[in-house]
Amino acid sequence: MLLKDKVLLVTGGSKGIGRAIAIGAARQGARVGINYAGDEAAAESAVKEIRGFGGEAFALRGDVADPASATAFVAAAVEAYGRIDTFVNNAGICPFHGFLDMPVDVVDRTIKVNLNGAYYMCQAAANQMVRQGKKANGFAGSIVAVSSISALVGGEFQTHYTPTKAGVLSLMQSTAIALGKHGIRCNAVLPGTILTDINKDDLADEGKRSYMEGRIPLGRLGQPEDLAGPVIFLACEELAGYVTGASLLVDGGAFVNLQ
Numbered sequence: 296m297l298l299k300d301k302v303l304l305v306t307g308g309s310k311g312i313g314r315a316i317a318i319g320a321a322r323q324g325a326r327v328g329i330n331y332a333g334d335e336a337a338a339e340s341a342v343k344e345i346r347g348f349g350g351e352a353f354a355l356r357g358d359v360a361d362p363a364s365a366t367a368f369v370a371a372a373v374e375a376y377g378r379i380d381t382f383v384n385n386a387g388i389c390p391f392h393g394f395l396d397m398p399v400d401v402v403d404r405t406i407k408v409n410l411n412g413a414y415y416m417c418q419a420a421a422n423q424m425v426r427q428g429k430k431a432n433g434f435a436g437s438i439v440a441v442s443s444i445s446a447l448v449g450g451e452f453q454t455h456y457t458p459t460k461a462g463v464l465s466l467m468q469s470t471a472i473a474l475g476k477h478g479i480r481c482n483a484v485l486p487g488t489i490l491t492d493i494n495k496d497d498l499a500d501e502g503k504r505s506y507m508e509g510r511i512p513l514g515r516l517g518q519p520e521d522l523a524g525p526v527i528f529l530a531c532e533e534l535a536g537y538v539t540g541a542s543l544l545v546d547g548g549a550f551v552n553l554q
């Protein structure tokens with residue numbers, strides 16, 4: 296088991312990519328904490344699934360846009376497990392909308408959740424890791440952020456969203472520098488198009504969906520489980536102990552497919 300007895304927290308862990316990461320990490324022996332915004336049934340079902348195979352998990356509701364959610368999530372994990380080894384910043388929203396008539400509240404909310412939320416959460420987790428101090432192997436913990444292929448390329452109906460994903464990638468690069476001396480590694484995964492609730496309506500358009508599939512050299516859209524392995528790799532000190540400030544595209548090859 297790659298994460299035996301390690302404590303891993305994931306924001307937005309009740310559904311989609313976050314849920315697959317939480318379950319995948321628990322299958323690798325991690326004790327898991329899940330943050331979610333509002334859908335309690337989904338969060339409870341993730342916890343139940345993990346406990347069903349003998350894993351440990353708890354869920355805590357909290358809007359990541361509120362800095363108080365970050366301190367509460369970290370405190371709950373410390374109370375439950377005594378420490379944090381890996382923090383996965385994953386929660387995000389993408390309300391597709393055109394640029395010229397983008398409502399101010401949609402822009403502001405997207406930035407607050409995706410970017411400000413990432414900042415508050417990663418800062419709270421990092422402070423806990425610094426308080427824990429370095430273990431004998433020199434590591435105090437690691438942070439993995441779910442950025443996106445959209446950190447590198449644009450989207451017509453994502454003008455409010457793609458800058459947040461570039462910001463999350465940049466946050467991992469800067470925190471890698473700020474936290475290296477504390478034994479904390481910071482990395483980003485950049486998913487391509489992964490089938491989840493976030494794009495269910497957008498991809499309900501058959502034309503768009505087959506166009507997107509056609510852009511992917513591996514011939515299919517991603518599944519949430521495709522992100523679990525890359526995040527577990529980055530979390531694992533034995534496998535990725537010299538990896539920090541890095542970004543890993545998990546997109547079936549979409550980014551490199553110009554023609």
Ligand SMILES: NC(=O)C1=CN([C@@H]2O[C@H](COP(=O)(O)OP(=O)(O)OC[C@H]3O[C@@H](n4cnc5c(N)ncnc54)[C@H](OP(=O)(O)O)[C@@H]3O)[C@@H](O)[C@H]2O)C=CC1
Nearest residue numbers: 307309310311312332333334358359386387443488489491
């Ligand atoms: N799907 C894709 O194609 C891609 C997704 N990503 C990124 O992956 C991450 C996860 O997306 P995905 O799994 O697709 O999305 P989903 O919509 O499937 O899941 C989103 C999760 O985030 C939670 N969440 C949403 N808003 C908040 C909030 N304000 N505070 C706390 N939790 C919140 C949701 O909880 P609840 O249901 O309770 O609201 C849910 O658990 C996002 O950051 C997204 O940008 C990146 C690249 C591609």
Ligand SMILES: C[C@H](O)[C@@H]1OC(=O)[C@H](O)[C@@H]1O
Nearest residue numbers: 389443445487488493494
């Ligand atoms: C939600 C979109 O389908 C998804 O989000 C991203 O970050 C990817 O670039 C896709 O556009």
